Amino acid sequence: MKAIIIGAGIGGLSAAIALRNAGLEVVIYEQASAIKEVGAGLSLWPNATKALEKLGLGPALRQISVPQADGGIHDWRGSIITAASTDFIEREFGAPVIIAHRAELLAMLTDAADGIPMHIAARLKHYQQDGKQVTAVFENGQRDTADLLIGSDGIKSVVRNQMLGSTTPPRYAGYTAWRAIANFDYPADATYWGESWGQGARFGLAPVSKGRVYWFAVLNAPENKTKPAEGHKAYLLKHFGNWHHPITDLINATDESVILHNDIYDIEPLTHWTDGHVALLGDAAHAMTPNLGQGACQAMEDAVVLGSAVQATKNIESALELYQAKRIERANGIVTQSRRIGQVGQLSNPLVCWLRDNLFRSLPEGIRNRQIAAVVGHEV
Numbered sequence: 001m002k003a004i005i006i007g008a009g010i011g012g013l014s015a016a017i018a019l020r021n022a023g024l025e026v027v028i029y030e031q032a033s034a035i036k037e038v039g040a041g042l043s044l045w046p047n048a049t050k051a052l053e054k055l056g057l058g059p060a061l062r063q064i065s066v067p068q069a070d071g072g073i074h075d076w077r078g079s080i081i082t083a084a085s086t087d088f089i090e091r092e093f094g095a096p097v098i099i100a101h102r103a104e105l106l107a108m109l110t111d112a113a114d115g116i117p118m119h120i121a122a123r124l125k126h127y128q129q130d131g132k133q134v135t136a137v138f139e140n141g142q143r144d145t146a147d148l149l150i151g152s153d154g155i156k157s158v159v160r161n162q163m164l165g166s167t168t169p170p171r172y173a174g175y176t177a178w179r180a181i182a183n184f185d186y187p188a189d190a191t192y193w194g195e196s197w198g199q200g201a202r203f204g205l206a207p208v209s210k211g212r213v214y215w216f217a218v219l220n221a222p223e224n225k226t227k228p229a230e231g232h233k234a235y236l237l238k239h240f241g242n243w244h245h246p247i248t249d250l251i252n253a254t255d256e257s258v259i260l261h262n263d264i265y266d267i268e269p270l271t272h273w274t275d276g277h278v279a280l281l282g283d284a285a286h287a288m289t290p291n292l293g294q295g296a297c298q299a300m301e302d303a304v305v306l307g308s309a310v311q312a313t314k315n316i317e318s319a320l321e322l323y324q325a326k327r328i329e330r331a332n333g334i335v336t337q338s339r340r341i342g343q344v345g346q347l348s349n350p351l352v353c354w355l356r357d358n359l360f361r362s363l364p365e366g367i368r369n370r371q372i373a374a375v376v377g378h379e380v
């Protein structure tokens, strides 16, 4: 059996590896002229690190990651709101939480996909199917036919738009975000890791391998309007310059040219991800806001389940239906939860923020742990 994968992002590459491991012939098509990721960090929670283990990538993952430091949610002055122990997470869920450099993670997946033919500069135009096979038609005139096609073509998925018969425009979340990785000296026992909440503003920071720190900053803003004339660094120092240590030093230590800036979007949860011999995967199926750090983690879960479903039944339509049945409710739930936690984190009224911080501080540990377990304790 043969599978066509559209898109060589984290989702597409994970799916390609899972289907190759399931014994299929796999071909990847990517619209860009090179396979690359941005220079930012990515949190991989136990649900994802276990999924990567199942794809046979445990040893490779350990080479690009360092054990995470304890962290939590702080207020903007640095006082703790809720603590998160990485030891607890590893003990409780049987796998560590990792912050990987995106480019290194993509290189790891590309290496693992070695041997799988990959066509670059090939943008899918549409697909056609006849009940037995599916043909991908590309803008450059290429065509390819297979038993199944996986649309892992991201938040603006061409496959999804054709499948649903209408466009599903990304929904703006109401906030805009900056991300970067900085070379930064920090004490091994630093207690500031995690995310800090202000009023309509958040800042997160986490150690990455090789003495680097990944940070992100989030501000409420109208869509597509944040274009600071003074440059991103000066703009961020204006908004976060009085936040707790080491936020100012970290922004100052970052080269302006490596700061990435994006408005934040998700898609409305979908009612189906399959159409005959075609299925959606990753952001194409469930693009979510990054508040739970789960978008890529969910794509990895998708890949493992897809591989097992195809192995369990060689009838493609049944396999894709099984894949959807096992995945859609969970992924949609996380889309909704991510959006909600973002709304809470981005509250801006000072009194409401004070109440929020104190409510989270007083949340019993058992309830907090159950909430964490529901997201990161899942095993595919």
Ligand SMILES: Cc1cc2nc3c(=O)[nH]c(=O)nc-3n(C[C@H](O)[C@H](O)[C@H](O)COP(=O)(O)OP(=O)(O)OC[C@H]3O[C@@H](n4cnc5c(N)ncnc54)[C@H](O)[C@@H]3O)c2cc1C
Pocket: 006, 007, 008, 009, 010, 011, 012, 029, 030, 031, 032, 041, 042, 043, 044, 122, 123, 124, 125, 152, 153, 154, 155, 156, 157, 158, 177, 179, 262, 281, 282, 283, 284, 288, 289, 290, 292, 293, 294, 295, 296, 297, 298, 299
């Ligand atoms: C600010 C931010 C922070 C985040 N942090 C985290 C985090 O900490 N942890 C986490 O798990 N997730 C995080 N995410 C989410 C994560 O980045 C995404 O969920 C993940 O990258 C999705 O991978 P994907 O392969 O599904 O899609 P993409 O990465 O978008 O890849 C899609 C690929 O398809 C290609 N493509 C598109 N259209 C076509 C076409 N027509 N033909 C051929 N190729 C096509 C694209 O060029 C691209 O290479 C974050 C997201 C953002 C925005």
